[in-house]
Amino acid sequence: MITRCLQRLARVVVASVGLVALLAPGAMAQSLLVPMDDAQRNHLKAYGLAFQAIKSTQRAEWLLNYRGGAFLLPDAADLRRRAALDGVTVEPIADRDVVRIRSEIAGGNMDAVVLERAPRVAIYRPKDQPPWDDAVTLALTYAGIDFESIWDDEILNGDLSKYDWVHLHHEDFTGQFNKLYLAYRDAPWFIAQRQRDEATAARFKLPHVPALKKSVADGIRTFVEKGGFLFAMCGATESLDLAMAAFTVDITGPFSDGTPVDSDADARLDWPRSFAFRNARIEPSPYVNALSDIDGHQVNVPARRQPLGSFSLFDFSAKLDPVAAMLVQNHRTNIPDFFGVTTSFNKGVLKPGVTVLASEEGAPWVKYIHGDFGQGSWTFLGGHDPEDPQHAIGSAPTDLSMHPNSPAYRLILNNVLFPAAKKKPRKT
């Protein structure tokens, strides 16, 4: 109790110092409040605006739980200009309004987090892939947030250390091509993908694609262990953890590495190596389009497929658990679910200590999880494209200008921004 009182006192002192700084001669007389509740016309581009504010070394603050997770930015001409161009709602406010807001924040389950350094963002994707097949690429491109594309070569060459934040989408790190060979083995795009990966494996003197992808997964694991931020969606979540746990175990069928699955594969999986899951069972059948029992929905196994519901974001203490609070900032708490190669995560296979950020009420699975690993952290969000819930291969890409207020896309962008927080916040 005494500790909490001291923390609050320290916070008031910090806030007062900030206020003095704002009132100092030469300081900006006004700020821009970017509301993120229903007053915001374009939630997704608002993240791009905040990102630009951080990038141009102007301090930005994320007002957790205040007006849907609003941003407080300096009133700079370039920011006003970008807001106008992007159709982002901003409210110029005077210093006295800032004081009032801070007072309101101090009194409730809210907090102000300083964002000070734009994270260097990398997306794991083939460079020649059109940007429309990956929700994160879509979101970042639409919001106007800079990123670089990296692929197996960069990771195996140790280039991950150049980045703060890495995103993975529906890559299968077990090297089984998401078992899509069942339906697409003759499709030209599938053949090209397989040939590309086999060529990369040969270049790095690795015997086959599963070995290549396991090495890549291990590089990603090291990146997080050393302090990197990882965000994964869709099949990358499940397959990454399986690849890490199966580093010395053969869990892939002969179609991918020429040898059958180890008969005692389940028992030999080394779960301490993985981020989120434990005691999952792999799906050994090459004819069942699932990697394991981690996914609750199993969309590609007709006999097991579960219908889509909706998931609810949990409420966290902004002051005591700011990371989780940042990750769930939203103007909606209940969001329609969407399928992916991996749609959800069964509760039974979650490691103790994993923070559940969103789940479906009454269902045996959760949707959105987060945890620390070494000095870094990871976040997994199930599903492929929030605005195309039944997405299938060949479906038209989502045009985000039709969904500028998408609450689920906001979850992706929360992840991009939270590595910009000033210091690594404590967790309860």
Next chain:
Amino acid sequence: MAAAVIGACVVVPLQAAAAQDPVSEAIAHEDARRFGQAATAYRALLTRALSGGDDGDQIALALLGLERVWHELALRDSIVPVVDEVLLRRPADPVARSIQFRALSTASREAELRAAFVSWRRAAPDDASPWREYVRTLMSMGRTLLADSVLADAARVLTGKNALAGEVAQIAATLDRWNDAALAWRAAIEDMPWMEMAATFSLQRAPETARDSVRTALSAAPIALVPRRVLAALETGWGDPRRGWAALAEARTDDSSTVAWKEFAERAEAMNSWSVARDVWSALYERSPDPAFAERAAEASLAAGDAEGALRYAERAARGRSPASRATSLLRLEVRALGELGRAEEAAKRVASLDQYLDNAQRAELARPLVGAWLRSGNVERAREVASRAGDLDDDEVIGWLALYDGDLTEARKRLVRATTRDASLTDALAVLARTKIPAHTGLGAAFLALARRDSANAVVRFAGLADSLPDAAPALLATAARVSTALGTTTDAVRYWTRIVSQHANAPEVPEALLELARAAVRASDTATATARYETLLIDHPGSAMVPQARRELERLRGRVPEEYQ
């Protein structure tokens, strides 16, 4: 007690019926979602059918029923041994085989699927069904290349060369072998014309580089209607209805091709391809001199801007018609066409000659095109005379326009604001009138009159010139000049007028439109920097403008942030 008796009366006959009719019993269980009992009933039905005379219909009914109910019970594999039992007795039974294929493919039991196909083929060596079913199953499994190989085998084995043409075509299209696909579709639709729609959908995806081979395949001799109809639909879908008509025009004369031509003409009309529609109606008339075709050709001609042609076809449409019929169905079209040609005198005579067949409503309806005819011939007095004769019409629009041409801006303002139509010229006129308070200005009237006479170049010069003498309305006048210049294709002039608005009238309401048009002109000139600057100025300086959503979308597109599918 009474209820129990009634109930008993009802139940007993039903039970009796069920006992007599095992099919009804099985279906009743299935409808009631008692799948276990339904399975038992269908199984009994099958046993009875196999033992009692080998009734094919009953066997099919039972097998399909079992497939459905076991699917509901998540026992899909259970159908396989039952089908095997049937196939021992009836190895070429198509229903049993298709169920077997479905079950094996769902369970990904490919080796057994292949064996089943071989077994069926042996049982029916000359039949295309095993090949067709196997290929379709492989395609549904995504095994396109294997299906392709099977089809190659089929071509060697089967004597009926077109038996599997539809499957060949589908696979070729899936594998982007467009020439093969077109040839196979051609062969398929010759024998199976009901596949026309499937062929059109399949070939529609052909990329531009492959379309010539599709055209060659579908238009090759001998000329046949169905392939030509497919090609016409493809060309229209690819954005060139003129080429579509060229494909269809060569089809031989018969009732079917007449129907195809009519449908094509109507489709061209729906696409506003009026000149193509005119040619098709004209060809129909040449083939069969039905006045209805000539009338449609006349209407299409007028819509295509071919007033001379409209009059020619109207003349043909009038042949054999009574004066009364001509007055009610063709006169308005003729007056409009004559008006477009500035032949107002002739239009007036034609109306006068048929006046006895017109009622008041029809006369009123003809007044406006007649006024327009006189205006386009430059005779405002005669136009006014027609309007005054039709005074009981209380046509604010006609009277308002006449007032405007006279330079009576007060009357024009009062009348035109009450006009019921809202075409672009009326909007332009109202925009200009709303921007100046002066009561009269003959120069302004003359500018609008030039526009009405289709003397657009003169009108542009007049509107732009008035910008200096009517400073209040200058931006609106310049905007009108710019819009007319754009319509004339003189985009350099349009850009000059839009630029004047932006540079000399920075606070005018026309500025957002001017910025948007200047940005678009820069995009057309591949001047991305200027286009971006124009869009950005519009978005930043005019955030409340109705042009903002368009500008933001176009700017996103310019920056490559809009998926290609939505370009």
